[in-house]
Amino acid sequence: MSKATIYDVARAANVSIKTVSRVLNGEPKASPETRARVMEAARTLNYTPSLSARALSGSRSFLIALVSPGGVSDNAMLYVTELQLGAIQACRAGGYHLLTEYVDLGASDFGALTETLVSTLRVDGVILIPPLCDNPQLLSLLADRGVNCVRISPTLDTHGDEKWGWGVDIDNYQAAFQMTRHLMDQGHRDIGFIQGHPLHAAAAQREAGYRDALFDGGAIPERLIQPGMFTFDSALPAARALLGQKQRPTAIFAANDSMAMAVLSVAYRMGIPVPGALSVAGIDDLPAASVVCPPLTTVRQPVVEMGAAAARFIINRTAGQVGNYLKQVFDHSLVVRESTAPPA
Amino acid sequence: MSKATIYDVARAANVSIKTVSRVLNGEPKASPETRARVMEAARTLNYTPSLSARALSGSRSFLIALVSPGGVSDNAMLYVTELQLGAIQACRAGGYHLLTEYVDLGASDFGALTETLVSTLRVDGVILIPPLCDNPQLLSLLADRGVNCVRISPTLDTHGDEKWGWGVDIDNYQAAFQMTRHLMDQGHRDIGFIQGHPLHAAAAQREAGYRDALFDGGAIPERLIQPGMFTFDSALPAARALLGQKQRPTAIFAANDSMAMAVLSVAYRMGIPVPGALSVAGIDDLPAASVVCPPLTTVRQPVVEMGAAAARFIINRTAGQVGNYLKQVFDHSLVVRESTAPPA
DNA sequence: GGCGGCGATGACAGCGCTGTCCCTAATGCC
DNA sequence: GGCATTAGGGACAGCGCTGTCATCGCCGCC
Secondary structure: OOOOOHHHHHHHHOOOHHHHHHHHOOOOOOOHHHHHHHHHHHHHHOOOOOHHHHHHHOOOOOEEEEEEEOOOOOHHHOOHHHHHHHHHHHHHHHOOEEEEEEEOOOOOOHHHHHHHHHHHOOOOEEEEOOOHHHOHHHHHHHHHOOOOEEEEOOOOOOOOOHHHOEEEEEOHHHHHHHHHHHHHHOOOOOEEEEOOOOOOHHHHHHHHHHHHHHHOOOOOOHHHEEOOOOOHHHHHHHHHHHHOOOOOOOEEEEOOHHHHHHHHHHHHHHOOOOOOOOEEEOOEOOHHHHOOOOOOEEEEOOHHHHHHHHHHHHHHHHOOOOOOOOEEEEOOEEEOOOOOOOOO | OOOOOHHHHHHHHOOOHHHHHHHHOOOOOOOHHHHHHHHHHHHHHOOOOOHHHHHHHOOOOOEEEEEEEOOOOOHHHOOHHHHHHHHHHHHHHHOOEEEEEEEOOOOOOHHHHHHHHHHHOOOOEEEEOOOHHHOHHHHHHHHHOOOOEEEEOOOOOOOOOHHHOEEEEEOHHHHHHHHHHHHHHOOOOOEEEEOOOOOOHHHHHHHHHHHHHHHOOOOOOHHHEEOOOOOHHHHHHHHHHHHOOOOOOOEEEEOOHHHHHHHHHHHHHHOOOOOOOOEEEOOEOOHHHHOOOOOOEEEEOOHHHHHHHHHHHHHHHHOOOOOOOOEEEEOOEEEOOOOOOOOO
């Protein structure tokens, strides 16, 4: 019951340890009967191979690291939990395990991080959360060491060079386009927009979707567009600027949910009823989005699934299969709740 | 630059690998000069020891597992991210790494989980998130295998038996007591309460704090107390019951923030102004608590620090130090925001 | 002055697996 | 029937460390 080793299994199945290894790893050379005997022995002995031993002698470590920007738990990073859930599920299915590392964006010693990941942990791959996934320094450090990277919502243009890693994302342009059209369908024309972090690619794509949907290439009064940084606090002044105008917009579309909540908050303080006098929409479908008052209309990304796909990519890649794409785009969906309604 | 081993360092420092090992592990037998030479060599070679090799040959794995109840990302579990942050910081400081595992409470195969943790991963310790930390089955499985456990906010009475693991918590009774007194200080007397999950110890403690603060042992009208499960949804009916009464309470104290938000939501729908006609308070200080309208008065737990303490405990314990307490209680603090005010 | 003791170091044997190479017997082919 | 081929499986050498034990001066001590 305690700690069965491969030797115990080999003895019980009356084969060599190498054969046990082959069976357990699904390698070809093993007859069905042998395979069955080994499996049976392993089961009755409750055998589980040692990760360390496998990692030490083999070429895989069965470890994937999820690296997220740390320090403060920004509301905007809330979906990390879900990404993690997906990644863990995929790991479990593949016999892998998920390590979590934070990196302080301020005092970031990417060199040490890379060294740890590569030498100490020998991870089979790394999942990078924004904005880490767009940090050229970290990216090239990892690429130099031959680390398999998956970038979540990558922004940085990597010139189609596969060594920079694979990515998972949604079509941010389309998401923003559709949300804007949703507001227009309700009759809104004066739709304000709060931009995302300028260095984050998704921000630009979302803005483009908004612009194209609203005026189809025509000029948009710049008073409708205010800067933000994807954080709640950063959107407060933007919301105030938008709502303080003499002729204020009848709807505000923020580039993400955290900022949309800031709009809700400012409207609340100014006594502007939502959605009565103002419609508000975001993107992300944070857990909090359905809990605020009124519940937020937003765009849901299949975050859990994206996390799983990221982990799966690394697992398959390590197992020898090579993907031939650079980025996988997932379907998003409009979640219409109560924060949007036709203008009065 | 690539992958320096202990042999390289030994050669460079002109000592045996054993000496390198000693120096790097801070073992006593090593002269200052040797120590310096080795450190220098390790630094210039950019050497980082292999975790797998250390785990395989030694008695420590330098791995800690954070096990959280999974499946759905319940709003109530949002503080997992922060706990994790703290744990990771402590791990880094101690040369450890954090693995994250989810376990499905429904189809929970605790046996397999334990086997993985013990045989495959050989983790040095496990951090258990509620309600896992109160599952007798899992707890005893882990205890049997000699796994070092730290329970977050443990509830289950373990009869002072240390084998069940150490715990970190706040004084839930005091927290609830103080919050109730805060409401009373503002002039509230008719204070409703929404209970937490019946199997979660913190729930009972919080309710006791409320009861004692409100009537000091006297009988409380049961209409003031409604059942909840710590989740947003579970508190919706409770809030409706409380607010639907002819003589409705002037304040509602929910056993956690998720449920307090549900109260906010119901009040919003019923057109009851908060805090004008109703004060609302919770416990936890979730990230969302400061973002909802109005921002929620709540009790903050030093979650990051608690996570760090949990990891540190395991690290010290594994390094041979033994703690002599069963539970560490952290200080909480009242966070008064805008959802509470004197009754009209 | 011989001896126990101690501080500093090294030799060596694994830890539990996988990769590589090798052997054996059965199979296919002309 | 003779030979190459191949499926099935074993032997063995590490992977990069740590634990244990041995070694070797050099100290103080009766």
